[in-house]
Structures are given as structure tokens and as C-alpha cells.
Amino acid sequence: MAVFSVAWYAISLTTPNKLLLPPPADVARALQDMATDGELFSNAAISLGRLLLAVSAAAVLAIPLGLAIGRSRLWEDLFELPVEMLRPISGIAWIPLALFIFGIGTMLPLFIMFYTAFFPMVLGTAAGARNIDRRLVAAARTMGITGTVLMRQVILPAALPAILVSVRLAVAASWTAVVAAELIGAPSGLGYALDYYRSMVMTSSVMGYVAVIGVLGFLTDKALRLLGGRLTPWAAERPR
Amino acid sequence: MMRAPYMVIRVATRLTVPVLLLVLWQALAMASGSARMPRPSAVLAAGLALLASGDLLAGLATSLGRVFAGFFLASAVAVPLGIVMGSVRPVERNLDPLVESFRPVAAIAILPLVILWLGTGSIAAVVIVAYAAFFPVLINTIAGVKRIEPNLMRAATTMGVPAITRMRVVLLPAALPSILVGMRIGLGIAWTAIIAAELAVGAKAGSSGGIGQMMFVFYAYSVELNGIVVCMIAVGLVALCLDWVLRAGLTWAVPWSRG
Amino acid sequence: MSEAKIRLEGIGKTFELPGVSLLVVDDLSLEIRAGEFLAIVGPSGCGKTTVLNMLAGLERPSTGTMMLDGRAIEGPGAERGVMFQDYALFPWQTVQGNIGFGLRFGPAGRDLSRSEQDARVARVIELVGLRGSETKYPHQLSGGMRQRVALARLVANEPDILLMDEPLAALDAQTRMILQDELLRIWGQDRPAAARRTVVFITHAIDEAVFLADRVVVLSSHPGRLKRIVDIDLPRPRDDSTRKSAAFAELGQSIWELIRDEAYRATMR
Numbered sequence: 001m002a003v004f005s006v007a008w009y010a011i012s013l014t015t016p017n018k019l020l021l022p023p024p025a026d027v028a029r030a031l032q033d034m035a036t037d038g039e040l041f042s043n044a045a046i047s048l049g050r051l052l053l054a055v056s057a058a059a060v061l062a063i064p065l066g067l068a069i070g071r072s073r074l075w076e077d078l079f080e081l082p083v084e085m086l087r088p089i090s091g092i093a094w095i096p097l098a099l100f101i102f103g104i105g106t107m108l109p110l111f112i113m114f115y116t117a118f119f120p121m122v123l124g125t126a127a128g129a130r131n132i133d134r135r136l137v138a139a140a141r142t143m144g145i146t147g148t149v150l151m152r153q154v155i156l157p158a159a160l161p162a163i164l165v166s167v168r169l170a171v172a173a174s175w176t177a178v179v180a181a182e183l184i185g186a187p188s189g190l191g192y193a194l195d196y197y198r199s200m201v202m203t204s205s206v207m208g209y210v211a212v213i214g215v216l217g218f219l220t221d222k223a224l225r226l227l228g229g230r231l232t233p234w235a236a237e238r239p240r
Numbered sequence: 241m242m243r244a245p246y247m248v249i250r251v252a253t254r255l256t257v258p259v260l261l262l263v264l265w266q267a268l269a270m271a272s273g274s275a276r277m278p279r280p281s282a283v284l285a286a287g288l289a290l291l292a293s294g295d296l297l298a299g300l301a302t303s304l305g306r307v308f309a310g311f312f313l314a315s316a317v318a319v320p321l322g323i324v325m326g327s328v329r330p331v332e333r334n335l336d337p338l339v340e341s342f343r344p345v346a347a348i349a350i351l352p353l354v355i356l357w358l359g360t361g362s363i364a365a366v367v368i369v370a371y372a373a374f375f376p377v378l379i380n381t382i383a384g385v386k387r388i389e390p391n392l393m394r395a396a397t398t399m400g401v402p403a404i405t406r407m408r409v410v411l412l413p414a415a416l417p418s419i420l421v422g423m424r425i426g427l428g429i430a431w432t433a434i435i436a437a438e439l440a441v442g443a444k445a446g447s448s449g450g451i452g453q454m455m456f457v458f459y460a461y462s463v464e465l466n467g468i469v470v471c472m473i474a475v476g477l478v479a480l481c482l483d484w485v486l487r488a489g490l491t492w493a494v495p496w497s498r499g
Numbered sequence: 500m501s502e503a504k505i506r507l508e509g510i511g512k513t514f515e516l517p518g519v520s521l522l523v524v525d526d527l528s529l530e531i532r533a534g535e536f537l538a539i540v541g542p543s544g545c546g547k548t549t550v551l552n553m554l555a556g557l558e559r560p561s562t563g564t565m566m567l568d569g570r571a572i573e574g575p576g577a578e579r580g581v582m583f584q585d586y587a588l589f590p591w592q593t594v595q596g597n598i599g600f601g602l603r604f605g606p607a608g609r610d611l612s613r614s615e616q617d618a619r620v621a622r623v624i625e626l627v628g629l630r631g632s633e634t635k636y637p638h639q640l641s642g643g644m645r646q647r648v649a650l651a652r653l654v655a656n657e658p659d660i661l662l663m664d665e666p667l668a669a670l671d672a673q674t675r676m677i678l679q680d681e682l683l684r685i686w687g688q689d690r691p692a693a694a695r696r697t698v699v700f701i702t703h704a705i706d707e708a709v710f711l712a713d714r715v716v717v718l719s720s721h722p723g724r725l726k727r728i729v730d731i732d733l734p735r736p737r738d739d740s741t742r743k744s745a746a747f748a749e750l751g752q753s754i755w756e757l758i759r760d761e762a763y764r765a766t767m768r
Binding site: 003004019020021074077078079080081082085086088089090092093094095096097099100172175176179180183184191194195197198201203206207209210211213214215217218221 | 250253254255256257258261276278334338340341342343344345346347348349350351352353355356357431432435436439440455456458459463465468469471472473475476477479480483
């Protein structure tokens, strides 16, 4: 890490054009300026807010649908094909069409993120619900437990570790999509700021925003992992 | 006797939602009152036209070429690096913080920097793709090397197999399934990244083709939305094919796996 | 059965874990004779596997010396072959590939041409009864078949000393007895003692140790200490009639009495 910073500094010294590769100190100063100015926080808050809204909306639809697909032949037959048809079309490929439908604004990143988060959660939940230990369900049935109680007390907890992993995947994918969507078609947010400073050739600010996006992505994943550990204390901790 | 009607019912069930979606799409397009809104029949016609003119295939070829170049570049660095990081503790301890701090930075986020440094041509696109594919391959290679049964290495050691040979005949095959999984994920991410890069670059001067840029041109200049949908479908089909090819490669290269 | 092949003197092993140091083997002295079949038994936690790993050179003793043919054991060597409890078969190699692995990539096959290597692999496959499964992968085999592959791999390398860590532990009772008989045949119980290889065989099953071994080393647990060495004077060749004999049962009973209390305690741990 230290070697990396020194190398960056050294290369920045030998680069004739400061606009191409500003030294670390310049980036720190740019970050500080943008932080005191408040724009850093407002852009971060906007992007994180969109992330939360889009992923929550996707989860509310995707997790019950995934459970149904995983536990019922009928639901699987109904929804497997459309899911498999739409999933390979990445959220990012929807941007031009969504631009036309929604125009530049908040709806565009929200839609793209919702779409991006939806599929990992449906598939992860369905796989989790499908792969739970049959003996657990059998054991509950022999105790006379069926229907929604079975779903809530046995299937949901048994599938929960898989669901939480899929939520983490969805959030990570969605965070990538927010940058792309804002970069192309939103008047605010981290992605927008990134492209704005690029067009102004303010490289230190661009690099500052890149770092912020990385750190926020990392912290979000960390937080979800902690939350996952809290929700499933019985599940073994897996590396990475 | 009983099976035939049952199968018919199942096939019909499986087609219900896709057909409903198509009908809904057509209805929404008609209700929007805009002649530009894409609808299934027009998309089909546009798709045939784009195929006949060769534009669609040319765009796909450009994008795929960039994806493969970047993907091979990434794999050529990530696989050896991952093997070393997974088996030599000090190397891992020194490089891990660096990897972990770049990993959450999506390829799309560094796009503006890459444009600043390398412009909007093919080199920039290849760099973006290489960056996108690099981390999944690296992380999975490291994990594969670390997850190897310790007794396999010990067994080879007790047979007197030299260390360098052990790397080749034990470590590499043991990690291969995981490496190939990393490549599959990496290629998928690379394909998404190239579309994003070409889309974002499509708005800038001097951009150089590819399916993503084609979509942007359809959006921004000719407002040919049917063409956009054709491109979306093509993007999805290519994603499916890439995944299928790597999946087949995995079963071919790992005949010992349980599948 | 005369000179010592391997000599252990005052062997101790301590594992340094974060915060604690764990004494696993304490002051173990032992002579292993050339050509003998030596079994080591003891309740769980007696450090059996650790002793074997030290003999293999995979772990180093914290104290004491280990000599092989008068030279200190410094690390793994191809003259000491190991059969692991989990078999450690290479999943990407077929039955043939696994059995020929040491010949192809290790020193065992250095003086052999490729066709000589193949011939030896074929002979060993015949010996352990794996004909017809040559091109199968380990995951396509049953537990007993995998165990045969591991045994064949060990035998194919023709090591001087065969170190076996609970090789039959994972098998059902019938398969186990069949493979015990075969193990003795491969070891060469029909041959004169001078033509046999040296075997160190770890097991937790007393009857297995008595049936197979010339001598049984009984260890106590926590830490592993030498409790007694029991001579097994059952006549060879041994077979099913040996299992039915009164002497067999008596020997087993006497060893069980040595470790019974500790074994009970181990189940409560």
C-alpha cells in the first residue's frame, strides 16, 4: 500500500501534465474542498438514497417471488422462462431505452438499479428455497406444521443465508449500475459529479470521487455482512 | 397416455408469462400514442433489417473483440498473480490491501479517468474491460489455491515430487475449477462493462463503434427505439452464449468434477 | 527382525496455538524394526496422527531425535510412503493417474521408462483388484475402491516404509475385513520376514491392530505417552481362523483394558 502511494507520487512528479495525474496531496485537497463545500455529502446521500430505495423495492418483489419459485412447481413454470430471458440483458443495456421513456432525472437511475438488483435476488432466493434440507421440511410436517407457518418458521430461516448473500450481490451490482446510470443520464449523484469533473478536466476531483465511490461500496458491503451475521447467528462464517 | 397432456399443460404454463409480457408491451406501446415507442412487430422488422445490413454483427464483433482482448489481458495477469498470492503468504499480506481497496471501485467509475488518460478509442475500452475482468479472476484464483486439500500437497511431497512440479501437477489442477468460475464471472462482468463504456463514450466525440455506441446513436440521433431493443436482445443473447461457452469449457476442462 | 529401522528417542510435540501451547506427544521412545508390521493404537487425542506425520517428515518434533537407518529424519522422503486417512487422491487424476503419480512426477519412477511405469501400474491395479476401473475418476468410486486406489498408489512407489494413517477407518465392517486380508497379502506375510517392507499402521480399532501387527504400541492420551508395547505372537499367515481364535480375543481384551478408562473419558469430551 505504501509502495503504491510512493509510486503514484513518483509517477505524478515525472508526468509533465498535472491534469493527467495529480499527486496524492492534490486529490486530498480536492476531497477536502468538496467536503467543506458540502457537495460531496449531498451527492453521496443522493446516490446512497437511490440505492436504498431501488434495492428495497426490488427486494420486496424479488424475495417473495423467489420463495414461490423455489417452493412451487407452478410458480417455477410461470416465471422461470421470463426471468431467464430478461436476466442476460444487463441493466446498463436498458439505459438508452429508459432514457427515452423516463428522460434525464431520478427515475432513470432508480429503474436501472431496481432492474439490476431484481434478478440476483430472485435467483438467489429461489435457489436458497429449493436447496434447503428436505429433512427439515419433513421434520416440520411430521409435527403437523404446514402452510404459512412452515414458510415463515422453516423455509424462510433455512433459505435466509442464501437470500442474504443474494442481497449483497444485488447491492454490489446496483452500486455499479448507479454510477453508470448517473454518469449517462441523471442531473445529480456521484456518477453525475464524476462525469461533470471529467468534462471540466479537474482530474483531482475525478480521482477523489472515484475513491469515494469505492469506499462507499466497500462500507455498504461491510454493513450488509454485519447485518447478515446478526440475522443468521447460526450460519457459519464463510471467508470473503 | 397420461404424460402427453401433462407436458402440454406445462409448456403452456411456461409460455404464459412471456406471452402476457409481449401483449402488455404491445398494449402499452399503443396506449402511449407515440409512434416511436417500440413494439414487438416493429422490433422484429428492425432486427431483420439490421441483420441484413450487417450493422448489428459488425457492432457486436467490435465489442466482442474488445472484450476478448481485455479479458485475456486480465487473465494472463490475474491467474499467475493469484497463484502466487494464494500460495505465498508474505506476497498476499502485502498485496491484499491494494486489491481490496480497488475491488469495490467499479470499472465504470474509473471510466472518466480512463477517458482522460487514453481517450475514447479501442485501447481505453480494452483497459476498462481488463480492469472489470481482473478482480473476479484474481479473487477466485486465490480462493481456489487456498481451498486446496492440504493432504493433496502433502501426498505429493511424501512421494518426493519437487516443489516446482507440485505447482504444476497439484496446485494448478486443484485450483482450476475455481479459476474457471472466476473467468466465467469475469467475462460476464466484462461484457456488461463494455456496453457501459461504449454507451458513455457514445456521447463523446471520436468514439469508435461497438454495440453500446450503436445503441446510443439510435437513442440520441436517429431516435430509432426499435433498433435499441434489437441491440438489447443481441446483448442478452451474447451474454447467454458467452456464459454457455465458458460453462461448456468448464465441464470439458474439469472432467473429474461432480458437475 | 533384528536391527532398528527407525529409532525415536524422547520425542515430544507441542503445538503453539494463539494463547496456549498444547502438548500432544510427550517423551516417546520407540524402535521400529525392519520388515515388521507395527500398529499404533490409542484413544482419540493420543497424538497417533501427529506421530505418523513426524515419521513422514510432514511435522517436526519439538524435542527428541528421529533416526532412519542411522540418519536423522529432516523432512519428507520418497523412501517413506504415506497413506492418508482421507486417502488424498487427486480428483483430477484417474485411477491409473493416481496410482502412477509418484512414478511420473517423483523419484520413484526415475529409472523406469514410460512403458515400465505403465507395466508397474497395471501390475498393482491387478494386485488390489481394481481391474476395469483404470480410467474412472475418484468421485466415481465407492469408499472401498478409493481406499484400494490409495493403497495401490502407496505400493506402486515401492517405498521402504509404509506409513498408514487409519486407512480403513471410513469403511464398513465387511469391506474392512476383506481389505485387512489383502493388506497382509500385499505386505507379504507369506514371504520370509527379510523380504517384507516395514509398516507403521495407525488405527483406533484394537481388533484390527491385533489382526495385522507383529507388535502393537499402546498410547495414552492428553498428552500421548507410551503406555505399553504388546507383542502379537499369533502365527502367520493370518486369516479368518485367526479372528476366531481364543488368543486373538484375549490379546484384544488385554489391550482394551489398558485404554478403557481413557476411552470412556474421551467420549465425554
